[in-house]
Amino acid sequence: MNAPRERMDARDAAREVALRLKEAGHRALFAGGCVRDRLMGFEPKDFDIATGATPEDIMRAFPKSRGVGEAFGVMLVRHGGHTFEVATFRKDGPYLDGRRPSTVHFSDEREDALRRDFTVNGIFEEPETGEPVDYVDGRNDIAARLIRAIGDPHARIAEDRLRMLRAVRFAARLGFEIEAATGDAIRAHAGELKSVSPERVGEEIRKMLAHRARERAAGLAESQLLDGAVFGERAATAEFLRLHALPEPAAWTTAVAAWYLDRMANGSRVPRPDARTRAEAVAKLRRNLVLSNDETDAIAAALAVRESLHAGFAARPLAARKRTMAQAGFDAALEIVRAEAPELAAAIASEAARELPERRLPEPLVDGNALLGEGLKAGPAFKMLLDQAMDAQLERRVATRAEALELVRNLLRTPSGGGA
Numbered sequence: 001m002n003a004p005r006e007r008m009d010a011r012d013a014a015r016e017v018a019l020r021l022k023e024a025g026h027r028a029l030f031a032g033g034c035v036r037d038r039l040m041g042f043e044p045k046d047f048d049i050a051t052g053a054t055p056e057d058i059m060r061a062f063p064k065s066r067g068v069g070e071a072f073g074v075m076l077v078r079h080g081g082h083t084f085e086v087a088t089f090r091k092d093g094p095y096l097d098g099r100r101p102s103t104v105h106f107s108d109e110r111e112d113a114l115r116r117d118f119t120v121n122g123i124f125e126e127p128e129t130g131e132p133v134d135y136v137d138g139r140n141d142i143a144a145r146l147i148r149a150i151g152d153p154h155a156r157i158a159e160d161r162l163r164m165l166r167a168v169r170f171a172a173r174l175g176f177e178i179e180a181a182t183g184d185a186i187r188a189h190a191g192e193l194k195s196v197s198p199e200r201v202g203e204e205i206r207k208m209l210a211h212r213a214r215e216r217a218a219g220l221a222e223s224q225l226l227d228g229a230v231f232g233e234r235a236a237t238a239e240f241l242r243l244h245a246l247p248e249p250a251a252w253t254t255a256v257a258a259w260y261l262d263r264m265a266n267g268s269r270v271p272r273p274d275a276r277t278r279a280e281a282v283a284k285l286r287r288n289l290v291l292s293n294d295e296t297d298a299i300a301a302a303l304a305v306r307e308s309l310h311a312g313f314a315a316r317p318l319a320a321r322k323r324t325m326a327q328a329g330f331d332a333a334l335e336i337v338r339a340e341a342p343e344l345a346a347a348i349a350s351e352a353a354r355e356l357p358e359r360r361l362p363e364p365l366v367d368g369n370a371l372l373g374e375g376l377k378a379g380p381a382f383k384m385l386l387d388q389a390m391d392a393q394l395e396r397r398v399a400t401r402a403e404a405l406e407l408v409r410n411l412l413r414t415p416s417g418g419g420a
Contacts, residue, residue: 006081013080014047017062018127021086024061026053029109029124029133031087036120039132039142040174049077049086050112050124058086072104091115092159110135117156117163118170118182119148145176153185161196164189164226165204172208172217183224190225201229202289209255215243218259227263230256232284235263245339253298254332256285260303261336270310270340278303301329302336309337309348318355319391325356365393365404374408385411 008016018028028051034044051058058065058075065077065086073088089112090104109124113135116122120142124133132139141148147167149156157163164186171178178186193201208217218240221227228234242258260281264271273281282300285291291299305327313321324330330352338345352359366389371382388411389404398404 008080008082010045010047010080010082013082014049014084015127017077017079017084017086018049018051020061021049021051021053021058024053024057026051026057027089027109028053028127030127031112031124032116032121035123035125035132036138036142038125038130039123039139047082047084049084049127050089050109051086052089052108053086054088054106058088073106109133114150116150117160117166119146119150120170120174120176122150141179145174146179147171147174147176147182148179149182149185153182154189157185157189157192161189161192162200162204164193164224165201165208165221165229168217168220168224168226169204169208172213172220173211175213175216178220178224186224186226190228193226193229196229198288199290202291205230205256205289206252209252209259212248214246214250214252214255214259215240218243218262230285230288231260231263231281232288237262237265239265241265241269242336242339246335250335251298251332253295254302254335257299257302257306257332258336258339260285261306272307272310273303275304278307298329298332301327302332303329305329305333306336309333309344310341313344313348317391317395319394321351322356322361322394325352326359326361330359361390362393364390365398365401366408370401370405371408374405374412376412 014030014034018030021028028049030047031050032048034047037044053061055067055073055075058077062075062077062079065075068074068076068085073090075086077084077086088106089109091107091111092104092115113122113124116136119136119138121138122134122136123138124135125131126133136150147170149163149167167178167182167186170176208214208221211217218227218237221230222234222236225234237259240259240262242262243255246255246258261271261273264273278300282296282303285299286296305324306329308324313324316324334345334349334352337348364386366386368378368382368386371385372378376382376385385408389398389408392398392407393404398407
C-alpha cells in the first residue's frame, strides 16, 4: 500500500493545479484575494484560480473535481491536501435580483477582471513567475491604500448591494480608505441595503466584528450610512470606547454588544439600558442579522451580566457573586466593563480568578434525593432549601455532605425554613 502523500504548501499545490490546466492548453491565473495579499506582503492562506478552461475541461483535467456553481463556471479541485476554487473566465449578464447575474458568458481574462467588485480584488497573477496581470489598475490602488469600485461604482452596487458592506470590511481589514466616488455611491445607495437578505448582511457583520479592525469597521459602517441594516436605525457614535478596548480574540457577539453600548452612550461612560430596552435591541439584531439561538443568548447574556456587574456587585454576598461569575456571558461582560470602569473590572476579575476560575459552580453537597431522604415531600420548599444549602457551600460555611444535611435539618426546624 502506498503511503499517503504529505500535505503540500498551499501555493505549490495551487501552482500545480494551474500548470496541469496550462498543459491541457488552457490559460490559468491566480485571482482575487491571494494576489492582493501577496502584493501587500502577506502570505495568502487560500488560492483561487481563474482559467479559460470550461467546467467540462476542468473535469477532464481533474476527474474528482466537483461543481459548486457550474452555471457560473465554478468548480472545486482537491489537490495536495488543499481544496481550490477554479472558475472559468466569465462576463456577467444583467443582475436582476441585486445579488447574482441572471446569465453568464464564458469569456477572457480581461472581461473577467472587469466584472469583479474592487480594483484590489481584480488583479491576476501568473502562477509560475508571480508576475501580476492587472487590467484594472489595482496595484496603484494598493499603493495608494484605496478601495475603489471597478468601473462605475453605482453599477457595481446595483449588481450586488452587499458590495457596500464588503467595501467597509476590506477598508477596515486592510487599513485602506474608501475612494471618494465609491464612497459617494455607497452613501447614495445605503438605504437599498435593506433589500439584501439579512443572512448575507449577518455574515458580513460577523466577519467585520470578529476581526481586530472591528472598531474601524463599525466607524466606517456608520460614516457610510450602513449601520441601520444592523441596528434598525442609524447613529453617529462619538467614541468607540468599548469596541476599542476589546481584546483581539474577542467573540463577534461580544463586539456587537459593545458596539450597541457605544452607540447608546451619548457622552455617558456607563449607559444603563433597562431590561426591556436591551431585549428590544437583541430582538432587532436577531431579525436583522439572522442570529442563531446561541448567538442571541450570548449577546443578551453579555448585556444582562454587564448590568449586574455595574449594579452593586461588590456589595452582594459571596454566594451571589459566585453565581454571577458562573453565568453565561460573565467573561464577555467583564471585557466590556474593563473599558467603562477599569478598577471595578480589575477587582471582579481578581476575585473570579480566585473564587471561581473555571466559571462553573461545584457539584452540590446535597440534592433533591437527599431532601427526600430527610422525609421532605417534593414541592416549593425544595428549591429554597437547595439554594440555601448551595449558598452555604459557596460561602464555605459547609464543606461536607454531613454538614450540608445538618444545615438543611436546622432550616426545617425554623418556622420559615420549609416543611413536608
